[in-house]
Amino acid sequence: MNYNVDERGYYGDFGGAFIPEMLYPNVAELKENYLKITAEPEFKKEFDALLKSYVGRPTPLYFAKRLSEKYNTKIYLKREDLCHTGAHKVNNTIGQILLAKRLGKNRIIAETGAGQHGVATATVCALMGIECIVYMGALDIKRQAPNVARMKMLGAEVRPAMSGSRTLKDATNEAIRDWINNPVDTHYIIGSVVGPHPYPDMVARFQSVISEEIKTQLLELEGRDYPDHVIACVGGGSNAAGLYYHYLNDERVNIIAVEAAGKGIDTGESAATSVLGKEGIIHGSKTLLMQTPDGQITEPYSISAGLDYPGVGPMHAHLFRTKRAEFVSVPDQEAMDWGLTLSQMEGIIPAIETAHAFAALDVRKFKPNEVVVFNCSGRGDKDLETYIDYFKL
Numbered sequence: 044m045n046y047n048v049d050e051r052g053y054y055g056d057f058g059g060a061f062i063p064e065m066l067y068p069n070v071a072e073l074k075e076n077y078l079k080i081t082a083e084p085e086f087k088k089e090f091d092a093l094l095k096s097y098v099g100r101p102t103p104l105y106f107a108k109r110l111s112e113k114y115n116t117k118i119y120l121k122r123e124d125l126c127h128t129g130a131h132k133v134n135n136t137i138g139q140i141l142l143a144k145r146l147g148k149n150r151i152i153a154e155t156g157a158g159q160h161g162v163a164t165a166t167v168c169a170l171m172g173i174e175c176i177v178y179m180g181a182l183d184i185k186r187q188a189p190n191v192a193r194m195k196m197l198g199a200e201v202r203p204a205m206s207g208s209r210t211l212k213d214a215t216n217e218a219i220r221d222w223i224n225n226p227v228d229t230h231y232i233i234g235s236v237v238g239p240h241p242y243p244d245m246v247a248r249f250q251s252v253i254s255e256e257i258k259t260q261l262l263e264l265e266g267r268d269y270p271d272h273v274i275a276c277v278g279g280g281s282n283a284a285g286l287y288y289h290y291l292n293d294e295r296v297n298i299i300a301v302e303a304a305g306k307g308i309d310t311g312e313s314a315a316t317s318v319l320g321k322e323g324i325i326h327g328s329k330t331l332l333m334q335t336p337d338g339q340i341t342e343p344y345s346i347s348a349g350l351d352y353p354g355v356g357p358m359h360a361h362l363f364r365t366k367r368a369e370f371v372s373v374p375d376q377e378a379m380d381w382g383l384t385l386s387q388m389e390g391i392i393p394a395i396e397t398a399h400a401f402a403a404l405d406v407r408k409f410k411p412n413e414v415v416v417f418n419c420s421g422r423g424d425k426d427l428e429t430y431i432d433y434f435k436l
């Protein structure tokens with residue numbers, strides 16, 4: 044069994060590039076060049092140098108002593124929350140902007156829901172002095188004011204998507220329309236392991252620095268370069284893909300994926316794609332997605348904006364179908380409680396997305412000598428408002 048992308052751009056039954064004909068040249072240009080360019084020594088040198096001096100990598104692998112004692116196992120946290128801009132997303136945007144420059148692009152577009160990917164994109168555009176346009180649903184612009192302000196401070200133009208539900212999928216449609224109209228000078232930075240091939244593989248490779256570092260760090264800490272379990276939350280699936288990447292084909296490592304159950308799997312207000320999803324096409328790739336019987340995409344729900352997505356990347360759909368990964372879903376309430384628990388047991392205030400991953404400890408038992416690595420994907424600063432409202436702080 045192969046868990047990496049194949050030559051046709053598929054992970055088993057999932058993936059591919061289902062795109063309008065007018066987008067073919069743009070996607071083909073990427074497909075033909077991304078492996079070649081990212082393998083160049085000069086590219087690697089520049090990528091690594093920026094990850095080190097700008098993002099702050101390698102991020103620590105922290106042994107969580109109090110959590111480990113309570114759950115009677117060895118728990119480590121990969122501290123992506125310490126990355127510049129507060130989450131793992133910047134690993135990918137740095138990679139893509141360097142690629143865009145080498146393809147001769149001088150204009151960047153992106154779409155964003157909660158604004159986290161928009162901020163990570165605006166950040167690297169400022170770093171490179173490249174024009175940046177971020178499409179965002181008009182409703183999301185209202186709901187995510189601090190991130191809109193951040194993008195503007197960073198010099199990006201935030202363009203509202205006024206159609207449909209005025210949320211993420213409408214912003215995506217606008218971004219695609221823009222890319223069709225500007226095929227020569229523009230690169231479209233997608234923020235997770237979603238979209239047409241080669242995006243899922245490209246983003247997974249940029250995020251794979253996470254498990255690459257863990258191998259070195261675990262060797263030093265535990266005398267072996269692999270853990271027994273890796274655990275991450277899955278929205279589109281990019282932080283999870285980075286955590287799993289170098290262990291995908293290593294059967295000694297158990298993979299656990301945590302999705303958002305929102306108000307509960309049976310309530311119609313959730314984002315538990317593996318449980319509720321059926322095969323379909325979203326954002327140009329074939330994957331599992333939540334849809335009505337006649338194939339309309341269902342509006343997802345989660346208290347965490349980053350997990351509020353109706354699909355998963357094709358790699359994760361494949362990991363689910365082949366049972367290579369265990370999928371768990373966690374409701375809002377448990378995730379919120381874990382936000383508080385992690386804060387008070389380890390002094391780390393996590394993003395609400397990240398807090399979902401830790402709730403796996405409530406449903407899954409680990410042995411005393413097992414090594415369990417959680418991806419601490421982001422910090423909770425952005426979620427303070429939600430924490431304040433929820434806990435009446």
Ligand SMILES: *Cc1c(COP(=O)(O)O)cnc(C)c1O
Pocket residue numbers: 130131132159234235236276277278279280281282283349350394396397420421422
């Ligand atoms: C965006 C985000 C996620 C979800 O995105 P993935 O692509 O699934 O990783 C998870 N955690 C944090 C902190 C995020 O900002």
